[in-house]
Amino acid sequence: MTWIGEDDSAAVDVVVNGRPATLRVPARRTLADALRDDGRTGTHLGCEHGVCGACTVLLDGRPVRSCLTLAVQAEGADVETVEGLADGPELHVLQRAFHEHGALQCGFCTPGFLMLALGLLRAEPGASPERVREVLTSNLCRCTGGAPIVRAVLAAQRELAGDVA
Template identity: 70%
Template sequence: MTYAGHRVDSAWLEPDEHADLDLVVNGRSVPVQVPARCTLADALRERGLTGTRLGCEQGSCGACTILLDGLPVRSCLTLAVQAEGCALETAEQAPPSPELSALRRAFHEHGALQCGFCTSGFLMLAAGLLRDEPDAGAARVREVLSANLCRCTGGVPILRAVLAAQRELNGGHA
């Protein structure tokens, strides 16, 4: 059965039970066995996908942002069991999507990296935006980026980098 677009099983897991899942991460099947309450961020990091950062672990900072079926989600607030059957995209994509490839270059060229802790979350948030709204204006890009926090660059270099990646993806014009 589905509810609000997500699969709902009739069986509930007890807190001490484990779930056997088959996650699809960056196009590859990743079998995992996780406790019922394991977050998606923890499940990914335990499998070596450490680009998914854990910052506040309360969904406020955005460092853990990944794409779940193309939509940005806070993986620290999402249970791993909720992601079964969904396509997960992380900053480790190899080869990267066109959006992620352009964003990686632009972040480097525009000094949007600094300490790098927030970078993977911004990359995934921006990749989702550029894919869904390729012609988003600067105000819309700024609005979406404001969902994530960066304490080093102040946001202006990140905004410039995303707009530069957008120009590259759109053939040189925004």
């Protein structure tokens, strides 16, 4: 391991949304700031203390608060942001469910919720409604409230399982 001075910068090799990228960042730069500086502005910064969850991204498949993660910690990792969800004009099942179930208003928290939900549904495809609710309570929404978000994630879960009833 090489120590990096606080004023030094580093080249961080990552895969972002399936594409290799090298982020040149100061040692103390957060992953959220590095992603935003690189044009991935869907990762929102809210509290910058790890409380709100607006900055949630997937790091090697696990949801992380990118405002608390240093960019250099992502070296060699696979990073997924909200920009990687849609396939061209085709929305991801979670994005469609959020739209259909009114799970967004101002939309500021939405990218974090989408990435948190994606991480949960991949890790626990059969998560109970109680488990979905428990995990989603780690992010904050001031406009919509939790109920429509939970409904949207459960609808997406059913669709991903092949039960669209």
